[in-house]
Amino acid sequence: LHSAQLLITCLLLCTFSSCLSSKPNFVIFFADDLGFGDLSCYGHPTSLTPNLDLLAAKGLRFTDFYSTSPVCSPSRASLLTGRYQTRSGVYPGVFYPGSIGGLPLNETTIAEVLKPLGYATAAVGKWHLGIGSNGMFLPTKQGFDEYLGVPYSHDQGPCHNLTCFPPDVKCYGVCDVGVVTVPLIHNENIKQQPVNFLELEKAYSDFATRFITTSAKNKQPFFLYYPAHHTHYPQYAGSDAAGRSLRGPFGDALLELDNTVGNVMATLQKTGVINNTLVLFTSDNGPELMRMSRGGNSGLLKCGKGTTYDGGMREPAIAYWQGFIEPGVTHEMASTLDIFPTIASLAGAKLPPVMLDGFDMTDILFKQGKSKREAMMFYPIDPNEKYGLFAVRLGKFKAHFYTQGASHSASTPDHDCPGSASFVGHDPPLMFNLEADPSERYPISLKDRPDVQAVLEQIRTIKAQFEATMVFGESQISKGSNPNLEPCCNPDCSPKPSCCHC
Structure with a gap:
């Protein structure tokens, strides 16, 4: 056998945690409102996604991969916990800036099972699992060492006076009115409100590459969770992507996300950890077709966001691990639910004592084998x-x-x-x-x-x-909202919005 095949065989005969000299790293890219037909590698004729195309060409591309919900918050809860949103209570619909509830703290996230094994953990981008009183539901309270991002959807605040494309192209539409402008939070502190969309993706990319570089330098295994705002409405992009795609604003936003994927992959290569890192890319739900050309494309699938037809929940998905995942396409059925048990298996992490709805995907990833998933709900x-x-x-x-x-x-x-x-x-x-x-x-x-x-x-x-x-958890979203919980800049924040309730 070829040496690489011998190594793969070894890894499949024992646990990764005992075979590898160090525990594997994990990077999850989670796009927003990206449809099954939106990527170039999934057939879109004018999307410009060279880095994702390369990831798909060198990795495993899924044709039958599902999220658990046709909207944002529930699908994020399921990915991080390996449980249907009905169990955790993240339903109906999504969280808002002043939501009282959030992902319950007694739910166990991927970050929380990795922390006891010495992992560095970071989240960057769109959290959308609640903020709560005194930031009680933010990522730093859910197993993540560090967080940078807008804690909910970037249209959940007025945007009609904000700039989405250079030099000063205003955001399309008005977004949500009557609430605070969207904040940029580092850990639990607001750094900017309203956020500067032209610089946001660069800030995220820089944060992600710094986190990887620091972890690699410290020889510490890491988990990077990157739930992007792209390609949710209203689309935005900085100077590196604006006007550079053939697809207009949606294509530019998608290209900006693709650029970040490229930066992260280059950092993995530069720091020497790419052979020890599993990279996963998928999306939270299908495209928002009501936005027409600004809303994404579900390809040949029926309908889109908000529906239980496949266009609402069947997503593009790519798995990449240099030297371990052979390039190809799989038609096996899998889900965001399966990410939690897969990562836990590869890291040698202890699963929480609750009912999980996911299945270990290692046979699919490393053997081009069959899925353990019999059905999708x-x-x-x-x-x-x-x-x-x-x-x-x-x-x-x-x-x-x-x-x-x-x-x-x-x-x-x-x-x-x-x-x-x-x-x-x-x-x-x-x-x-x-x-x-x-x-x-x-x-x-x-x-x-x-x-x-x-x-x-x-x-x-x-x-x-x-x-x-199925035991339905108490609905967190039905707890309602309190305007006083909407995030408001501290006195040092700049610019300080006039609409804060403080």
Whole structure:
């Protein structure tokens, strides 16, 4: 066997933590509102994403990778905890600047299982899992040593007077009014409010590369979680990306994210840790089609953000580990839920004593093997115990028990996508073969199809078994908001906004 193959075989026969001279590092890029059809390596003709294309060419590209929610906060909670958002209470919808609740502190994050093993941990970008009183829900209270970012979506504040592109192109739209302008927080202190969009991505990139460089210099294993604002509305970009893509504002924002991916990869190479680092890239949910050309593209998938059709939750995903992951494409089913147990397995970390919904992906990553994931469950924006799952995918088949459109997916000619497509229960459920019909256009008739009827019975059984284990956590978002909790600059912050409640 080739020496590299021998090493891979060794790693697969024992734990990574015992075989490697040092524990592996982990970098997660988590894009925002990026659709299945938005990257060049996923077929978009005018997106400029050379660094992600290279990552995909040299790594493993997924065709059947899912988030757990068609909106932001729940999907982030699931990635970091390996549990469906219904268990942690991060539903319905998303957190706002003055939200009282947040990701419960008794939930265990990836950062928290790595910290006891000596990992340096950092988060940079869009947190969107709550701030709370005295910053009680910020990343620094959830296992991260350091944080730099806007703690929620960058449209959750007035933006009509802010500059999104140089030299002074104002942001498109008005964003949320009646709340404070978006702040830039370092750890638990506000450094800038409103944030300067033209310099924001550079600040994030510099933070990420410094964190990697420092960790490598200290010979300390690290975990970098980078939930980007790109490509969420309103798009923005600094001088290095503005006007440089063929796709307009969305393409420029995507290029700016791609530039950061390139900077991080170059830093991994420069510091000599690239052979000991697993890099993962995916997105939180599908594109916001209501924004039209500024809202992303779900490719051939049906609908987008806000819906439980595949366009709302099936995401581009890439895994890269130089020397260990062979280049290729996998059609195995996987999810953001699977990132937590995979990282824990590779690091030799102890799993928390709670029910996890993820599965170890090491067979997929290193053996080009089969997924341990039998099924994928689809909850809507506003899940509840009465209706439970809206859809279930088993193998190549997906059954929709309920369907509903969403305002996020307006402006498409498909009448099933916008908010005007009201809630409908289906008995029997709508059945689709996603291998033959990934666009979910042609429901399979159960008549004279005993094979499909048998699959549906399996799906019903899996659904019932899963829902029997689901204990809904107290809804954190239903706790409401308090304007006094909206983040406000301290006296030293510059510029100091006039709309702070202090």
